Each structure stands twice: as C-alpha cells, then as structure tokens.
Amino acid sequence: MIRSLTAAVAGALLIAGSLPLGSGEALANSGFEQSIQSMYDAYEEKVTQTYAADKQRVQKEFQTFLDESDEDYRLLHDQTNADYESLQRMLDDDGEELESRYDSDDTLRKYLKEIDGDYLNSSMWEYKKAIDGDYLNSDMWEFKTDIDEDYLNSPMWEYENAVDPDYLNSALWEYENEVDPDYLNSALWEFENDTDPNYAGSIMNRYKRGKLSQAEAQKLIDEAKERTDNEISATRKAMLAKIESIRANTVKTVTETKTKSTASILDKRSDAEATISAIRKQLTGTGISFPALVLATREIKVIIDGEIQSFDQAPIQKNGTTLVPMRAIFEKLGATIVWNAKDQSVTATKEDTSIYLKIGSKTAKVNGSSVALAVPAQIVDGSTMVPLRFIGEALGAEVKWDAGTRSVIIATKA
Known part of the structure; x- marks a missing residue:
C-alpha cells in the first residue's frame, strides 16, 4: 500500500515537471x-x-x-x-x-x-x-x-x-x-x-x-x-x-x-x-534663328505608400510648398472632412486628430493648437488646394520631397 502511494505521488510530481525526468516521453505536457x-x-x-x-x-x-x-x-x-x-x-x-x-x-x-x-x-x-x-x-x-x-x-x-x-x-x-x-x-x-x-x-x-x-x-x-x-x-x-x-x-x-x-x-x-x-x-548677309525650345517637365508626383496618386487638379508648387486638391488628399489619408462654405473653412478628422484650415489664412489648427503655414490653403482654377506636407504630418504620416524625381513621398503609419 505504501509502495503504491509513493509511486502515485512520484508519478504526479513527474508529470508536473517538479522532479528531474528521465526517459518518460509520455510524461511531457502536450498542452x-x-x-x-x-x-x-x-x-x-x-x-x-x-x-x-x-x-x-x-x-x-x-x-x-x-x-x-x-x-x-x-x-x-x-x-x-x-x-x-x-x-x-x-x-x-x-x-x-x-x-x-x-x-x-x-x-x-x-x-x-x-x-x-x-x-x-x-x-x-x-x-x-x-x-x-x-x-x-x-x-x-x-x-x-x-x-x-x-x-x-x-x-x-x-x-x-x-x-x-x-x-x-x-x-x-x-x-x-x-x-x-x-x-x-x-x-x-x-x-x-x-x-x-x-x-x-x-x-x-x-x-x-x-x-x-x-x-x-x-x-x-x-x-x-x-x-x-x-x-x-x-x-x-x-x-x-x-x-x-x-x-x-x-x-x-x-x-x-x-x-x-x-x-x-x-x-x-x-x-x-x-x-x-x-x-x-x-x-x-543675314543669318537665321531657331525657334526657342522650351522643354516641358512632367507634373509633380504624389506617392502614398508606394502608389502614384491621380488628382483631377495637378499638384502645384508655391514658394517651395506643394499644394494638392483638398478633398482628394484628406480622403487618401483616411480623414473625413466638413466644408463650411460660409467662412470658407474645412475641418478634417481622423481618429483623435482634428485639423482646421481656412482659405487664405496662414494659420491652421491641429487639435485646437495654432500652427503657422508658409503658404495658406487657396483656390486655384476652381479647386481648393491645401499644403501637402502640413496635412500629411498632421495626420501622422512621414513626408519627404525627392527633388530628383519631383515627387512628394508619403509613408502612412497605418
């Protein structure tokens, strides 16, 4: 009886892994x-x-x-x-x-x-x-x-x-x-x-x-x-x-x-x-002149997470700032917008971030805090254009300018 009890206790301890184990392959915990x-x-x-x-x-x-x-x-x-x-x-x-x-x-x-x-x-x-x-x-x-x-x-x-x-x-x-x-x-x-x-x-x-x-x-x-x-x-x-x-x-x-x-x-x-x-x-007695050759360059490209974006209004640069169509860029970056026609302003939200921009104003707001803009949001050829770097960074993305390819490269953190 004592021998049987000892064997039972020893077996339980072995299964629990509390005693050094020998060759008991079946004793391993399958769970x-x-x-x-x-x-x-x-x-x-x-x-x-x-x-x-x-x-x-x-x-x-x-x-x-x-x-x-x-x-x-x-x-x-x-x-x-x-x-x-x-x-x-x-x-x-x-x-x-x-x-x-x-x-x-x-x-x-x-x-x-x-x-x-x-x-x-x-x-x-x-x-x-x-x-x-x-x-x-x-x-x-x-x-x-x-x-x-x-x-x-x-x-x-x-x-x-x-x-x-x-x-x-x-x-x-x-x-x-x-x-x-x-x-x-x-x-x-x-x-x-x-x-x-x-x-x-x-x-x-x-x-x-x-x-x-x-x-x-x-x-x-x-x-x-x-x-x-x-x-x-x-x-x-x-x-x-x-x-x-x-x-x-x-x-x-x-x-x-x-x-x-x-x-x-x-x-x-x-x-x-x-x-x-x-x-x-x-x-x-008279020479000849060639017509001037002005080589056109391709448009500024906006690349988000490796994909070239297409906009109805092409991106433009003003004073070193790239401007892009307002609604398109906010939507591409996952934000929803509310346009206030009365005061010509837009409020965009994404998760816990809120952005406020007013046409012609060099001051924007991010979660209520004022941020100075080098170039304000503005209307160009009927399209509302907003500063791309400010929008991207305010929404948590990384924004880089590649001069060699005339591209704005945006990496989201989604």
Whole structure:
C-alpha cells in the first residue's frame, strides 16, 4: 500500500515537471507543446507578413521610379525629335529658296550640307545623332541605358536586382531567406526547429524526452525567440538600408545623367544654330534663328505608400510648398472632412486628430493648437488646394520631397 502511494505521488510530481525526468516521453505536457507551437506559428506569421509588406513597398518604389524615369525619357525624346523635324523642314525650305536665288558656289554648297541631317558630321547630323536613343554613346542613349533595368550594370539594373528576392545575394534575397523557415540555417529555420518536439536535439525535443523541465524549456524558448527576433530585426534593418542606399544612388545617377544629357543636347542644338546662321550670313548677309525650345517637365508626383496618386487638379508648387486638391488628399489619408462654405473653412478628422484650415489664412489648427503655414490653403482654377506636407504630418504620416524625381513621398503609419 505504501509502495503504491509513493509511486502515485512520484508519478504526479513527474508529470508536473517538479522532479528531474528521465526517459518518460509520455510524461511531457502536450498542452505546453501545443502552446509553444501556437506561439511559433503566430511569430512566423508576423515576421513573414512584415517581410511581405516591406517587399511590396520597396518593389512599388522601384516600379514608381522606373515609370517616372521612362516618362522623363519619353518626354525628352519626343520633344527634341519633334523639334528636330520642325527645324529640318524650316531649313529645307530655306535651302530650296536660297538655291533659287544664288548660283551654286562653295558657300551655298557648304550651307546645304550643314542643314542636312543625313550628311555625316554636319551641324544638323550632330543634333540628330544626339537625340537618337539607339545611337551608341549619344546623349539620348546615355540617358536611355541608365534607366533600362535590363541593361547590364546600369543604375536601374542595380536597383531592380536589389529588390528582387530571386536575384542571388541581393538585399531582398538575404532578407527573404532570413524569414524563410525552410532555408537552411536561417534565423526562422533555427527557431522553428527549436520549437519542434520531433527535431532531434531541439529544445522541445529535449523537453519531450524528459531532459528539460517545462520551466527550463520555456526559458530556453524565450531566449531563442529573443535571439531570433534580434537576428531578423538586424537583417531587416541592414537590408532595407542597403536598398535605400541603392535607390538613392540610382536616383542621383539617373538625375545627373538626365541633366547632363539634356544640357549636351541643347548645346548641340545651339552650336548647329550658330554654325548654320554664320554660313548663311556669309551667303546672304543675314543669318537665321531657331525657334526657342522650351522643354516641358512632367507634373509633380504624389506617392502614398508606394502608389502614384491621380488628382483631377495637378499638384502645384508655391514658394517651395506643394499644394494638392483638398478633398482628394484628406480622403487618401483616411480623414473625413466638413466644408463650411460660409467662412470658407474645412475641418478634417481622423481618429483623435482634428485639423482646421481656412482659405487664405496662414494659420491652421491641429487639435485646437495654432500652427503657422508658409503658404495658406487657396483656390486655384476652381479647386481648393491645401499644403501637402502640413496635412500629411498632421495626420501622422512621414513626408519627404525627392527633388530628383519631383515627387512628394508619403509613408502612412497605418
């Protein structure tokens, strides 16, 4: 009787994890194992969702910049080529008129050669070559290849690879692998194994085999989770910083190339005008002037969480402040508005934040506190325009101006 009672007590203590356990595999607490598995599953879901959100953001930022760069190239290409065609028609007409007035002499022949865009090394040929994106090493070719993500070692190629998780050793590749439980020796792979009671030598396997008490196993699991969290956080921080550095360098390089190419193209156009005009003056006593070429630039872009926004009224800049349509921006940022037609004011609310703006006033209010504005809300072409940075920051978003891409970049904290 005493022996049976002692055995029963000892068995109860063993099950409770209060005594050192031997090989009693059946003595492990299945509820504890399940709680550890549930904890791991929740953690894996959290880090993979964070990775997915980061991946979506950086890839959207890349695609946005690629689209903007393509648009910049198209604008420059189309405008300069249209200008060349217009100049060529003007010069051809002038050449025909001069041929009817002057005998064919050396000066006339020289003039006709210089105005011929198909004549090798002529002034118009130099201009035509400069704006040809397919002509090797031309000004337009330099710009085109810099923004070509398929052109080996171009800035855009480097940027695209950085945000491609399938590109070996890229920043996103390293980040993705660290949060992949199937990638050998990744942080999540090691943590998953630690929580797996069937993985030989793991923390939970040692618990299951009675080598660790529940308290000891819990302590080791907590330490493993903290270690995993630190490793993943460090990798995430380093890889996102690497991507941002590559992005910034790409924007800088592409912007510089665009500026340099544009300036060189305009110089060649100016040189052609000067050379052609001088020869014509020798022949006729009067030169010739090219119509002014004013290159249009694309509109200011507003990018919220990686997506380019579309507004009925294009954003404008006044005194360094970007203004955007009132209703559209508040709605994009999740705020509701009430318009007071009588005093020309708007009150916008989002959660616990209230913003008050009055047309023409350089003072706004955020939760009742006055805030000075560099540029007031105002009506432009019938649309009520409000200062973007003030609105974004008042609603808790991060707002940055990217001069290279003429973009306002907003990251919400939703």
